[in-house]
Amino acid sequence: MSFEIPVSTVEQYDANILLLSQQMMSRLRPTCVEKSVVGRTFYGERIGATAGQDIEDRHGDTPLISTPHSRRRGSMVDWDWGDLVDEMDEIKLLISPESTYAINAIAAANRRIDKHIYDALGGTSAAGQSGGTTINNYDAGECRLIESDGTVATAGSNHSAKTATALTIAKLLTCKQLLDEGDIDPARQRYFVHNPYNMTQLLNLTEVKSADYNTVRALAQGQIDTFMAFKFLMLQNFQDEIKGHLRDSEAETADEAVECYAWAQNAIKLGVGKDITTDVSVRKDKRMSVQVYVRHSFGAVRVEGPAVVEISLKKK
Secondary structure (H helix, E strand, O other): OOOOOOHHHHHHOOOOOOOOOOOOOOOOOHHEEEEEOOOOEEEEEEEOOOOOOOOOOEEEEEEOOOEEEEEEEEOOOOEEEEEEEEEHHHHHHHHHHHHHHHHHHHHHHHHHHHHHHHHHHHHOEEEEOOOOOOEEEOOOOOOOOEEEOEEEEOOOOOOOOOOOOOOOOHHHHHHHHHHHOOOOOOOOOOEEEHHHHHHHHOOOHHHHHHOOOOOOOHHOOOOEEEEEOOEEEEEEEEEOOOOOOOEEEOOOOOOOEEEEEEEEEEOEEEEEEEEEEEEEEHHHHHHOOEEEEEEEEEEEOOOOOOHEEEEEEEEE
C-alpha cells in the first residue's frame, strides 16, 4: 500500500485531496511525428533532395535520377507506475484516492514522454541500414550549436567553455538564421524549449514587453506563446527523476548553463509501442487492496539534424 496514507485519515478533518503542482501534460509530444511500433526498435525513413535536368533533345532517353534514402533507428523503453490503496485504510478515509492516484501517475507518464523527446533533440542518433552508425548532434551536417555566449560553434564541433548569458533577441535571430540556412521549410511550425529563468529574461527585454515593438502583449499574459515564429515551451531544470528535464551544459562550470533547443515540427520521430494505459483493480494477493497501475512504451529519435539547433543558456 502507499505508506503515506495515514496522513489523510479522518483525524485530518479534510475531505479533499490537493494534488500538488506539477507538469501534468506532455508539452513536447505534439511537436513530433508519431509511429506505431511493434518490436524493440523502429526506424525513421528519410528521403533527401534531388534535382532534375533540362530537356535539350527530342525523343531522348528518360533520365533516371537516383533518390537518396537513409534511415534513423530508435529504441523503445517500457515504463510503468503502481501503488496500492489498502482496503482497511480506505474505510478510515473521507476520500477515495484511487482516481487522484491515477491522475498523478498519468502526469508522471507524460513527463517521461517529454524526457524521451528532449533527450532525442540533443542526443546521439543511430543511422545506417541497421542503425549501426552513431551520429552525434554536433557532427557536420547534423545539428548546429550555439555557445552560451551567443556565438555559433564551428560545424562539426561540440560546445566549448564560454561565459554563459541568458536568452536574447539576438540569440533567437541566430536560431532562426541557422534553421533558415538548413533550408527548413518556414511553413513547418518552429518551437523553442526553455527554462523559467530565460523566459523571465526575454520578457524583460524592451522589444518584447513594449507594444511599440510588437503585438505579443507579453506582459499582459505573463508569458510568450509565439514570437519570431517560435512557439515557446517551458520545462524545468533537471532536479531528480520526479521533476525537471533540462540538462546542464557539459562545457560549462557545473550548474551554470542548460541546454535548450530550437527545432521544427517533425524533426523527432516518436515511437508508440503502447500508449498510456491505466488499470485500477483489486489485488486479492494484497489483502484486497486497490491497485492503481499505469504503463506505456515509447521511444524517440532525431530524424532531421539540420532542423534542430542546440543552444546553451545561462541557467539562473
